[in-house]
Amino acid sequence: MLATKPRIAFYWCSSCGGCDETVVDLAEGLLDVIAAVEIVFWPVALDFKRKDVEAMPDGSITATFLNGAVRTTEQEEMARLLRSKSELLVAFGSCSHLGGIPGLANLFDRESILRTVYLESPSTVNPESVLPVTSHHDDGHTVVLPGFHNTVRTLDQIVDVDYYVPGCPPPPRILRTALQTLLGGDLPAKGTVFAPDCALCDECPRKDTKPETLSIAEFKRTQDLIIDEQTCLLAQGLVCMGPATRSGCEAACIRGNMPCTGCCGPTSRVRDQGAKILSCLASLVESKEDAEIDRVLNTIPDPVGTFYRYGLPGSFLRRKRSNEVQASM
Amino acid sequence: MRNRQLSRAPLLQAAFEPRIVAFFCNWCTYLAADLAGTSRMKYAPNVRVIRLMCSGRVDPQFVLDAFAQGADGVLIGGCHPGDCHYQEGNYKTLRRYHLLKCVLRQMGIEEERFRLEWISAAEGDRVRSVINDMVEKVRALGPLQLDAETEDIREEVAVC
Numbered sequence A: 001m002l003a004t005k006p007r008i009a010f011y012w013c014s015s016c017g018g019c020d021e022t023v024v025d026l027a028e029g030l031l032d033v034i035a036a037v038e039i040v041f042w043p044v045a046l047d048f049k050r051k052d053v054e055a056m057p058d059g060s061i062t063a064t065f066l067n068g069a070v071r072t073t074e075q076e077e078m079a080r081l082l083r084s085k086s087e088l089l090v091a092f093g094s095c096s097h098l099g100g101i102p103g104l105a106n107l108f109d110r111e112s113i114l115r116t117v118y119l120e121s122p123s124t125v126n127p128e129s130v131l132p133v134t135s136h137h138d139d140g141h142t143v144v145l146p147g148f149h150n151t152v153r154t155l156d157q158i159v160d161v162d163y164y165v166p167g168c169p170p171p172p173r174i175l176r177t178a179l180q181t182l183l184g185g186d187l188p189a190k191g192t193v194f195a196p197d198c199a200l201c202d203e204c205p206r207k208d209t210k211p212e213t214l215s216i217a218e219f220k221r222t223q224d225l226i227i228d229e230q231t232c233l234l235a236q237g238l239v240c241m242g243p244a245t246r247s248g249c250e251a252a253c254i255r256g257n258m259p260c261t262g263c264c265g266p267t268s269r270v271r272d273q274g275a276k277i278l279s280c281l282a283s284l285v286e287s288k289e290d291a292e293i294d295r296v297l298n299t300i301p302d303p304v305g306t307f308y309r310y311g312l313p314g315s316f317l318r319r320k321r322s323n324e325v326q327a328s329m
Numbered sequence B: 001m002r003n004r005q006l007s008r009a010p011l012l013q014a015a016f017e018p019r020i021v022a023f024f025c026n027w028c029t030y031l032a033a034d035l036a037g038t039s040r041m042k043y044a045p046n047v048r049v050i051r052l053m054c055s056g057r058v059d060p061q062f063v064l065d066a067f068a069q070g071a072d073g074v075l076i077g078g079c080h081p082g083d084c085h086y087q088e089g090n091y092k093t094l095r096r097y098h099l100l101k102c103v104l105r106q107m108g109i110e111e112e113r114f115r116l117e118w119i120s121a122a123e124g125d126r127v128r129s130v131i132n133d134m135v136e137k138v139r140a141l142g143p144l145q146l147d148a149e150t151e152d153i154r155e156e157v158a159v160c
């Protein structure tokens, strides 16, 4: 009987669609999932509407996988709605886990973003300087748009979250494990991140070439060198986030000969991934002189964008100070 | 999960007293602060000292956490170059300090709010001058109040 199957929902907030792609990437596995569960809501693939969710009894969805960060009032409402309708809420992917790429917008504020996008960007033609408003009346009709918050948030900064599936996008294997665990009924501790709790270096095929001690005289960017395919990328002077990133992706980027950029977030013992990689990289600088230390460190062009690429909203500082955003524009 | 209990900093601008978190190494700067105390030197009471075995133990997370929880400034005190009991600890701190300063700059936190000083066990007077100087500079900048800002971020959502 259909009704006895676990009821699963997928939803997206501020995201690129990549996380939904992971669901599709289950490939043949997707058929098993579809056979084992009833998908009750999945806007990217199925034609259910918000009112269908509103009509469901509270707690009637077994598990909702919600991807994307939370920026608008609509995303916030959907997060709350799905929280109340779901027994388990899973933050799915980097953006809902830690803020993700959209979270880098926390280096700016609402006003500067709207100004850039609607008034100043070279491709914008807006002679009347129209900015988006949440409600507009015209000829007896009212049109509404969601509000745009000043700050991008992780899902758990909005509602209570039970589990996390990390990754940008999450590797299908991790999603499969998460689904099996949740449907198996033997639930892990609340707050569990569905990936091994050790650093990526641990499962990296190049870990044997990572030297015991390493000193770096210049950080390189991927376009600066021909990257050797066997040697640890950090040992080649590239900023590899592996030492500060949770494993679970089977070192996908390293296997593609690119450094890890940190999408799976930190392990459970670390609260602020960026601070940890900062600590690791800085201590690899050899010099003891201020000027030389600065010269080496200046070869990392955008420390915040590099160390917090997927996790600014979930970090200690969360966003650039609002008054400072204004001052620097 | 991350709902830390936060208290709003005192709101009265006129009565602003900077709150500075200081991480002092057990073998030098902490002893110097002790010496300043036993020598009855007077210095600004705005510093909350945390004793660590080495300045190299200062995880950059500690600094960011202190700011996030409402510190207006963070001071690290360690042994002079060459004098670290663990040989390299203070050099690691120096390098991390430089990179952390870049991150703080990008995040809109003024340079004067974060400081690293080498103060040996004999330099009680230097503890006094460094703390007094930092308190004055941070006082001139005004409150950082990241804890209050986090509260505002939270309220922004609660009202919508």
Ligand code: SF4
Pocket: A200, A201, A202, A204, A205, A206, A207, A210, A231, A232, A233, A234, A235, A240, A241, A242, A243, A254, A260
């Ligand atoms: S630093 Fe990067 S390349 Fe080197 S072992 Fe760790 S994950 Fe692999």
Ligand code: SF4
Pocket: A167, A168, A200, A245, A246, A249, A250, A251, A252, A253, A254, A259, A260, A261, A262, A263, A264, A265
């Ligand atoms: S190597 Fe790093 S960036 Fe690439 S998928 Fe794995 S965790 Fe994400």
Ligand code: FES
Pocket: B025, B026, B027, B028, B053, B054, B055, B056, B078, B079, B083, B084, B085, B086, B087, B089, B090
């Ligand atoms: S022991 Fe004092 S800085 Fe290392």
